[in-house]
Amino acid sequence: MERITPRTLSGFMELLPAKQAKMEKMMAVLRETYGLFGFSALDTPVIEDAKILLAKGGGETEKQIYRFQKGDSDLALRFDLTVPLAKYVALHYNELAFPFRRYQIGKVYRGERAQRGRFREFYQADIDIIGDGKLDILNEAEIPAIIYRVFRGFGLNRFQIRVNNRKILNGFYAMLDLSEKSGDIMRTVDKLDKIGAEKVAKILIDDCGLTASDADEILKFIAIRGTNAEVLTALEGYAGRNELFDLGLAELKAVTANLSAFGVPEENFAVDLTIARGLDYYTGTVYETTLLDHPEIGSVCSGGRYDNLAGYYTDKALPGVGISIGLTRLFYVLDEQGLLNDALPCAPCDALVLPMTENIAAAISLAEALRNGGVRVQLYGEQKKFKQKMSYADKIGVPYAVLLGEDEIAEGVCSVKDMTTGQQVKLPASEAADYILKSLQNNCGPLILEK
Amino acid sequence: MERITPRTLSGFMELLPAKQAKMEKMMAVLRETYGLFGFSALDTPVIEDAKILLAKGGGETEKQIYRFQKGDSDLALRFDLTVPLAKYVALHYNELAFPFRRYQIGKVYRGERAQRGRFREFYQADIDIIGDGKLDILNEAEIPAIIYRVFRGFGLNRFQIRVNNRKILNGFYAMLDLSEKSGDIMRTVDKLDKIGAEKVAKILIDDCGLTASDADEILKFIAIRGTNAEVLTALEGYAGRNELFDLGLAELKAVTANLSAFGVPEENFAVDLTIARGLDYYTGTVYETTLLDHPEIGSVCSGGRYDNLAGYYTDKALPGVGISIGLTRLFYVLDEQGLLNDALPCAPCDALVLPMTENIAAAISLAEALRNGGVRVQLYGEQKKFKQKMSYADKIGVPYAVLLGEDEIAEGVCSVKDMTTGQQVKLPASEAADYILKSLQNNCGPLILEK
Numbered sequence A, B: 001m002e003r004i005t006p007r008t009l010s011g012f013m014e015l016l017p018a019k020q021a022k023m024e025k026m027m028a029v030l031r032e033t034y035g036l037f038g039f040s041a042l043d044t045p046v047i048e049d050a051k052i053l054l055a056k057g058g059g060e061t062e063k064q065i066y067r068f069q070k071g072d073s074d075l076a077l078r079f080d081l082t083v084p085l086a087k088y089v090a091l092h093y094n095e096l097a098f099p100f101r102r103y104q105i106g107k108v109y110r111g112e113r114a115q116r117g118r119f120r121e122f123y124q125a126d127i128d129i130i131g132d133g134k135l136d137i138l139n140e141a142e143i144p145a146i147i148y149r150v151f152r153g154f155g156l157n158r159f160q161i162r163v164n165n166r167k168i169l170n171g172f173y174a175m176l177d178l179s180e181k182s183g184d185i186m187r188t189v190d191k192l193d194k195i196g197a198e199k200v201a202k203i204l205i206d207d208c209g210l211t212a213s214d215a216d217e218i219l220k221f222i223a224i225r226g227t228n229a230e231v232l233t234a235l236e237g238y239a240g241r242n243e244l245f246d247l248g249l250a251e252l253k254a255v256t257a258n259l260s261a262f263g264v265p266e267e268n269f270a271v272d273l274t275i276a277r278g279l280d281y282y283t284g285t286v287y288e289t290t291l292l293d294h295p296e297i298g299s300v301c302s303g304g305r306y307d308n309l310a311g312y313y314t315d316k317a318l319p320g321v322g323i324s325i326g327l328t329r330l331f332y333v334l335d336e337q338g339l340l341n342d343a344l345p346c347a348p349c350d351a352l353v354l355p356m357t358e359n360i361a362a363a364i365s366l367a368e369a370l371r372n373g374g375v376r377v378q379l380y381g382e383q384k385k386f387k388q389k390m391s392y393a394d395k396i397g398v399p400y401a402v403l404l405g406e407d408e409i410a411e412g413v414c415s416v417k418d419m420t421t422g423q424q425v426k427l428p429a430s431e432a433a434d435y436i437l438k439s440l441q442n443n444c445g446p447l448i449l450e451k
Helices: A017-036 A059-064 A082-091 A137-154 A166-175 A179-189 A192-206 A212-222 A228-236 A243-257 A327-336 A361-372 A386-396 A406-411 A429-443 B017-036 B059-064 B082-091 B137-154 B166-175 B179-189 B192-206 B212-222 B228-236 B243-257 B327-336 B361-372 B386-396 B406-411 B429-443
Strands: A047-049 A067-070 A073-077 A100-109 A121-130 A159-165 A269-271 A282-291 A302-306 A320-326 A351-355 A377-379 A400-404 A414-418 A424-427 B047-049 B067-070 B073-077 B100-109 B121-130 B159-165 B269-271 B282-291 B302-306 B320-326 B351-355 B377-379 B400-404 B414-418 B424-427
Touching: A017 A100, A017 A121, A017 A137, A017 A327, A047 A082, A067 B067, A082 A100, A082 A121, A121 A327, A137 A159, A137 A243, A137 A282, A137 A320, A159 A166, A159 A243, A166 A179, A166 A243, A166 A282, A179 A192, A179 A212, A192 A212, A228 A243, A228 A269, A243 A269, A243 A282, A282 A320, A320 A327, A351 A361, A351 A386, A361 A377, A361 A400, A361 A429, A386 A400, A400 A406, A400 A429, A414 A429, A424 A429, B017 B100, B017 B121, B017 B137, B017 B327, B047 B082, B082 B100, B082 B121, B121 B327, B137 B159, B137 B243, B137 B282, B137 B320, B159 B166, B159 B243, B166 B179, B166 B243, B166 B282, B179 B192, B179 B212, B192 B212, B228 B243, B228 B269, B243 B269, B243 B282, B282 B320, B320 B327, B351 B361, B351 B386, B361 B377, B361 B400, B361 B429, B386 B400, B400 B406, B400 B429, B414 B429, B424 B429
Parallel strands: A159 A269, A351 A377, A351 A400, B159 B269, B351 B377, B351 B400
Antiparallel strands: A047 A073, A067 A073, A100 A121, A121 A320, A159 A282, A282 A302, A302 A320, A400 A414, A414 A424, B047 B073, B067 B073, B100 B121, B121 B320, B159 B282, B282 B302, B302 B320, B400 B414, B414 B424
C-alpha cells in the first residue's frame, strides 16, 4: 500500500486528549454561563451562500475568506458568527420572540497568513441580544455581569472589563467640529496603548489633518483616569454642549449604576475613554476585557452596542448588543503563558477497572455499578501483565485504579488505589463510587491558575 | 442600501431555538454517556489536506466531497470522522496511550443530491477504541452497553441492538467455496429486509453466479432466528468445518456472554445473521441499531470491528472497534415522526424576572440571586405594558415569571408565577430558586417520548 505522511494543516488547532479536556471544560463554562443568563443555543451552518455572507463586501475580510464553487453554487465558509446571526434573524424574524438572546460557540474560518498563534480555523463564543425596533439600556448594563461570570468560571480574578460609549466619543468630536474625521481619529486613538501618546498626536496632526490644539484636546480627554465615579464626574464637565454626548453619558451612567447589584466588583470594571473598537458598526456602549497580568495579549472579550444588525437583509430595525470571545486564541495564549492548571484531572476517566481474574463478569458488573454511581470508568480488558496495566493507568493519568481479584470478589469488595498517593483501600462496590467522586471533588481546582 | 434576500442553503439544518434546545440535550446525553465509558473528547479540523483525506480514493465519496483550492493548497472538508481519526492516531501515535478511546461529535460534509431528509452538512457522533497491534474482544463486548445507555438516555426503550460477526459470514462462505464472492454475496444479503428472500436468491444466482443449492444454503443460514441462545446453538451445528467460522463464533459468544453484567436487557439485543454492513473495512463484530416501531428508518447507530485503521498513513497495526450515530438525520427523523417530547421545557431560561418598579436595582439583585441558586434567568428590561411582558413570557415558553413590584420589595419577597397553571406564590428570593428548580425537576420528562 502506498503511504501518505499524515499531517494537520498549519493554522488549524488539533489538541492531544488531556489538553482537549481543558478546552471542553472552557466550553462547558461558556455554555453554562450563557445559559444562566437566558441565552438560547444556536447552530448555523458553516457553509453559506457566498453572496449572502459577503453582502457587506469589500475589505480585508473578503481576501481571507474560504470561497469555492460546488456544482453551480458559489459558497463560502463563515468568517464570523455575526453575519450568520444577521441572516438568521432576518430569515426567521416572524418566528422569533424579541428581545432575542442567543449564544453560539462555533468554528469560523479566515485564510490569514500563517504565523505562530494565528489560526485559520478558530472558535468564537458569541452572545447577542437583539431587539425589535428598540432595545433597553439594561441589556447593555447586564453584559459586564455575564463577562464577569465567564472569566470567574474559568478561574480568573485578575481581569478587567473596560467600558466606553461611542456616543460620548462622537459627541465629543462633534463639539470640536471633527465629526467627519471621527472614524480616522478613533482608529488612531485605538493605537494609544501600542504606540503611545506622542505618536498618536503626530498621526492626528500629520495624517488626519487636525490642529495641534484639537489633538491636544483629544489627548487630554482620553487621558481622563480614575475611579469610575471620578471619570464620570470629569465627563460631567463636558455636559450640556452636545446632545449625543449627553445621551452617551446618560447611557454610561446607566451601565455603571447597577454594577454592585449585578455582582461585579469595582476592581474588575473600569470606565476607559480610550476604548473605541475599530468597527463603525458600534453605536453605543463598547466593551473590552484584558487580563491584568498579561496586557500584551490585548482584549480577550470584546463587543458593543449596534443599531442595525441586518440592514443588508431586511428593512426591520434590529438594534442589539453583543460580545465575542476568540476562544481558540484565548486557549492558545493561556496555554503559552502556562496559565492552564496542570493539576486539574484531565484523564479520559475517573477510574480504570482492572480485572485480575479469568472470568470478567464480576469486573464488568463493578464497572457498571461505578458508572451508575456517576463515575467515568474505563474497563481495561487487554491481556497484559500487571506492571503494564499500571503503566497504562499512569500514562492516561487516571486518578484511581480499581483492582478486582479473587480475594476481593470473595470478600465482596474492590481495591481502590489512589494513583497519586499510592494509597489503597478496600471498599464494597456500593461505597466505591461515592468515595471516588468525593475525593475528586476535593481535587477539583480552577481551570486557569493565576500565578 | 441594496438588500439581499436571506436564505439558508438547502441540505443544511438550521433550527429554531426551542428545537435547537432539544438537539443540545441530545448532544449532552452523548457527551455524558461517552464520557462515562472513558472516551476522550477529540476535535479535529473540518478542513484537511485533500490528498490526505482522499488517501483511500475513488468511489462515491470522492464525487460528493467539498474540495477547493486556497492559494496553493488543495483542501477538502471532512466527509466522515473516521479518516481524520486515522490521520490523528498515525500522526500522534507516540503521544497516545493505547487502547486509545475517543469520541467526536462533529459536522461532516457530503455534497449529495438535495432531497428531503438528506443533509449535506450533518453531525456524526462517533466513538472508537484503537489498540496498538492487538485489541481484546472485551472492547467489542462493551459496545452494546454504550449504545444501550445512549438510547436509554434519549428516553427510548423500544430499540434493538443487532449484532453479527463478519468472521462467521466469511467462514461460512469459505465452507461453500464462495470466499471470492463473499463481498458480492454480503452486499446482496444486506438487501434482504428491503427486497425479500426471493429477490435475494435471484440476484445470488443470476448476478453473483451461485448455484441454486448454494443460494438456498445461504438463505437457510441467514434465516436462523430465535433467542440469542437458540441462534448460537444453531451456529454450533456449523462448527468444526472452518477455522475462521469457529473464531467468529467464539467472538460472538464472548460478545453475548456478559450482556446481563453489562446491564443490557435481552429484549434490546439480538444476534442477527443478516447484519453484514456494506464496508469491506469491518473484520469482526458488526452492529446495527433499529427503532422497533420505526424499522423504515433503518439503522440509527452502526459500526464494527476493523483490523487496520490507518494503513494509508502508517505501517503500525491499529485494530479498533467503533460505532457512529448520524445525529442530524436521527434528529430529523425523530422530529418528523413526532417522537420529540413536546412537553419538555425548551425555553431559553427557567425564569423571566419582570421588574415592576422605576428603580431596577432590586430586580437585578433578585435575578443574580436566582442565578446563584442555579436558575437560568432572563431579566426583562424593556419598557412595555404588563400585558406585553406576559405575552413575551408566553412566546418564549418560560415556565416561571418572577414579578417584583413595590409591594414585593416592601415585603422582602418576589411573586413566582407558574406560567402553565397560572398559580402565583410569594417567596423570599432565597427560597425562590429552590422552589423553581424543584418544580422543574418534576416536569423533566424524557427527550424522546415513545407512543
